[in-house]
Amino acid sequence: MVADDVDRVLRRGGGPVMASVAESTTAEDSRLPTRGALIAILAGLGLGMFLGALDTMIMASALRTVADQLHGLTLQAWVTTAYLVTMTASAPLYGKLSDIYGRRPLYLAAILLFIAGSLLCGLAQSMYQLAAARAVQGLGAGGLTSLALAVIADISPPDKRSKYQANLGAVFAVASVAGPVLGGFFAGSGEILGVAGWRWIFLINLPIGLAACLLVALLLKVPAKRVQHRVDFGGAITLVLFVFPLLVVAENGREWGWASPLSIGLFALGGIGLVLFLLVERRVGDSALLPGRLFRNLPFAMVNMVNFLGGIGVFAGLALLPLYLQIVKGMSPTAAGLLLLPQSLATTFGARLSSPLMKRFGYQPVLAGGMVVMTAVFAVLGQVGLDTPLWTMVLLVIALGLGLGVFFQVILIAIQDSVPETDIGLASGLYNFSRQIGGVAGTAVFVSLLFGIAGDRVGEQFEAAGPQVQAALSDPAVMSDPANAALAGQLHAQGTVDLNDTSFLAQVDERLAQPVLVALSSSLNTVFLIVGGFLALSVVIALLLRGRGRTAESA
Structure with missing residues (x-):
């Protein structure tokens, strides 16, 4: 880094090299925005990240009301999985495309896609229309976080970069707290300005997104260093071809019949998608969405399996807990959102608690401990009923939040520690991938299973x-x-x-x-008990991991 070069030359006494480095430093500084512009750009990036983070959380307490009004409660998995599938498949592409075409146009495209999807969601007249609109939203959401962090790397001095990234990371904590409450408020409102309350869950994104778009468009003028990549469009397309037909069968297989021609056809289509995905990933090598050499690394594969299983628990909790509170306990959407608020606060506390624990014990026992807590919560949820007191549910959501906070924080350290230092950047880029795939599969399968059993x-x-x-x-x-x-x-x-x-x-x-x-x-x-079984498997895998963790020391 330039700052390190300057310090090194100063210690050597300057000389002709000093002038060259100083010129480089001046040139680098001239590329950076002023402090006022930087703060405004960060506000724009933060608003964009807030939209993506909020949109996942706000639906947790509102989806039952939305689905009831669109007469499709048993179809709610489509709404969640459509968003997650497109977000998951598009996220790795944004980074490479922004290296080629620049951060600013790609970030603006992501925001505009998200806004367009939000408008379509607000106008939806059926669950299928809402699912299609959520897919458009997901295409935009895939770029909101990854590009925001890349832009910060472009526009901030190295010594300030981690501070700015940490500040944007706080956006997720705010969204996790505000989301369930806002979702419950809008879902519980009859009409606002003549429009059904639940539609404002999506329409509220329009002014926020336009403000973010305006700030970034006007102020983000710093040219990025462009790098040519081979972009794995084929991997993204075949991934969707693999995942989506299987989700459709999971959603409708019981109604159609698991051995019906339509179900068998979709199973076959998913199988073809899997074969094509593996062939494409093998052909593009290190440019792949999922580079094969990383997954041939057993520790990396094991950590990602824990991440996948943890994703099942995360999204199953988001989907199923509000259903229990609103249907079985008869709570309003607003009350259910407020009851989930302690979980959000506990998640933040769990993340903070995990850092000193990792420094003392290493990541492996802390990760296993977080998964044990999540497993225990789902085991207890397997016993709750109509007469379970609300204070018991509060304790359970707090415990689940603590486990989630530890899981979110430690799994990244575990992923980074499972690969050579030269691959840390690549592995970190896949941090969300396996968890979101677990969430996609878990939401579709378990919500469908719930209503099939019910x-x-x-x-x-x-x-x-x-x-x-x-x-x-x-x-x-x-x-x-x-x-x-x-x-x-x-x-x-x-x-x-x-x-x-x-x-x-x-x-x-x-x-x-x-x-x-x-x-x-x-x-x-x-x-709940089945989800707990999957999380118990994650505990076993986490206990098999070895190593204190070189990155845990600096967590």
């Missing part, structure tokens, strides 16, 4: 219903209510009830709602 258990609960339920079904006064009559009609025709819109639970007779709530609660218990 559909059967609702019918079983009504078949085994006691005299109170039978009395309600045969009471003319109860059946005169259209909501009760509709539920009874579904039971008679289908042997179960339609769970695409669970708002009927607040309208029907309490005796008729009870079997549905019991079925949903027990189905959630089953899924």
Whole structure:
């Protein structure tokens, strides 16, 4: 770095080299924006990162309401996975494209894509339209974080770079705190300025995104050093071809039949996508989205497996906990968002706590400990029910937050320590990849599994219903209510009830709602336990890792 060269020459006494280095330093300084412009640029970058981070968190407490109003609660996995798939596939491409074409145009393109996707989300009239719009959002979100960090490296002096990056890192903590609360507020509002409250979850992104776009467009004038790369478009396309058909089967396989021609066709398409992806990655070598030589490194592969399994736990918690609170416990979206607030605060505390623990013990026992906490929380969630007190849920979300904070912080150190120092940059670039893939797969599979199990258990609960339920079904006064009559009609025709819109639970007779709530609660218990099993496997793998960690010393 230039600053280091200057210090070295000064210690040697200057001389002719000093003038050359000084000229280089002056040239480098002339490329950097003024302090005021730098702060404004950082604000623009921070707003962009805030949009991407907030959009994942804000949906956690709002998705049930959104899905009910669009009559597609059982389709909610599409909305989450469409965003995650496109974000995951596009993120590695932004870095290489920005090296070729410059950071500024790519960052502006990412923001504009995100804004366009947000507008389409706000206008969506069905869950499928919302999922397609979320895919557009994900294409933009893939560049918001990676490009922001790259821009900071371009425009800030080396001695200030880590400070600025750390400040932008705080954006995630703010988003994790604000997201569930804002999501609950908007989802719980009837209308705001004549527009359904839940649509503002997406429409609020428009002014924030435009402000970020304006700041970056006007002030980011520093030319970046452009480097030619081979961009792995083929890898991104074949990755989507591999992942997306399998997610569609996971979403609809139970309804279609796992051995139906459509399911088999999509399994085959996913298999073809996997073969093509592996062939493309092998052909492009180190330019690949997932360089094969890294994954032939056993420690790196093991750490990424922990990251993948941890991603299942992270996103399963985001998707399933709000469903339990809002459906089973009957909480409003705002109240559910507020109850999740301690988890966000505990995540921040867990991340801070992990650094001194790593310095003392190394990353391996700390990582394993964080995964143990997450596993234990899901094991306990497998026992909660209709009568579980809210204070128990508060303790559980705090414990989950602590585990998540440790996991987020330590897994990056573990990834960096699992490769030679020459590959740390490349490995760090894949930090989010395996976790997001775990989140994509976990959300699709477990939400679909939840409603698949619940559909059967609702019918079983009504078949085994006691005299109170039978009395309600045969009471003319109860059946005169259209909501009760509709539920009874579904039971008679289908042997179960339609769970695409669970708002009927607040309208029907309490005796008729009870079997549905019991079925949903027990189905959630089953899924929570399965998630806990995957996290238990991550504990075993984490315990097999070896080494104190060279990067843990500087964590």
